[in-house]
Amino acid sequence: MFSVSFVRSLNAKACLRRVGNLQQQRWNSTEVPYTAIHKPVMLQQVLDHMAPRSGGIYCDLTFGDGGYTKALLDSCDCKVYAIDQDPTAYEKALQLADLDAYRGRLFPLLGRFGQVTKLVCDLNVPKFDGMVMDIGVSSGQLETASRGFSYKLDGPLDMRMFSRGQGMEPKKQEETALLARSISAYEVVNFYSREQLADIIYQYGGDRLSRKIATAIVTARQKEPFQTTSELAAVIQKACPQPRWQRGDDDMVRNSAARTFQAIRIYVNDEVI
Ligand SMILES: C[S@@+](CC[C@H](N)C(=O)[O-])C[C@H]1O[C@@H](n2cnc3c(N)ncnc32)[C@H](O)[C@@H]1O
Structure with missing residues (x-):
């Protein structure tokens, strides 16, 4: 073997x-790549478990279409660093970060989640209050x-x-x-x-x-x-x-x-x- x-x-x-x-x-x-929208299946469970709070800093290690990221940002006045190795997912995150509701609160990063320490090392993040990972392939990629x-x-x-x-x-x-x-x-x-x-x-x-x-x-x-x-x-x-x-x-x-x-x-x- x-x-x-x-x-x-x-x-x-x-x-x-x-x-x-x-x-x-x-x-x-x-x-045009990436038209299907991924529906995160454990949204409520993830929110319940992470219990985001205002002022908190979170990391979405697999942004995809941003289902978990958006839910975290919508739940309170927190910040999210969003990683994905797919450049089309990263571009979606950049577009989201430009919206009034998320400006200054969403920080997209292009790379692999295994490199998270390296990706955030120059960004002055004191610590993460929670991390979420939804590994696999997104509907957009698949379709x-x-x-x-x-x-x-x-x-x-x-x-x-x-x-x-x-x-x-x-x-x-x-x-x-x-x-x-x-x-x-x-x-x-x-x-x-x-x-x-x-x-x-x-x-x-x-x-x-x-x-x-x-x-x-x-x-x-x-x-x-x-x-x-x-x-x-x-x-x-x-x-x-x-x-x-x-x-x-x-x-x-x-x-x-x-x-x-x-x-x-x-x-x-x-x-x-
Ligand atoms: C199931 S999707 C995530 C869907 C996301 N939770 C949502 O709500 O839209 C998985 C994502 O993880 C990304 N991914 C998979 N392995 C990765 C890795 N090692 N590093 C960074 N991103 C990865 C894929 O590119 C894909 O966009």
Whole structure:
């Protein structure tokens, strides 16, 4: 069994070299990214638990569409530092910070939550009175086909939260820095070994059919490299045609493609740190 984080660092550089020799399809998208609005499901519980107070300073480690941030700011006269590694989420936060109701109270930061100390070190924050974290993918990211997060929508194999989508240029220095060290789903799917893929699918997707799925991916890519989310989803679904649980409507339970996409996304974005 490989350690997934070990595999990640070992493979990132090699993949970036190899992908240069392979013609990756450019995705032509005129879509405006990030139109769906994420609905935070535990808003009341988060507020109850954090019990924000006027004068308090809070940190939303995963701003997304700002559901928790807005609720905190609306609840009292507090301040929120809002982090997200997605530049489109960060831009939303900047727009919000410009509204009269939030001016001088909302401080957007572009970066990874694991770097929170570094991100706030020059900002004179005495201490946080509370932090909230809502890890995962936002509805906007998932429903924007050109970001390549969804097995249900046809898009490029990208999945990087810190990318605006294929063909879109970074606008800020922080984005360039995050992108420079990154690999996309394309590299993982087309270059990782069967064992590495199986470990990622098992560890981050919890799929007991991980080896079967990895074998199907490796076999299919021998003909030609995967370019799109639809191609990948079709191969996974063919490898595991029957939903293992017939009841319920939770894709994460019924559908191997949902689990494999989640696994690759977590791996590509190093979401656990
Ligand atoms: C589920 S959404 C958060 C939704 C948010 N609570 C709301 O109400 O709109 C998760 C967000 O976390 C961000 N994210 C995931 N991993 C991150 C990381 N390691 N550092 C910073 N942001 C991250 C994603 O870009 C995404 O916008």
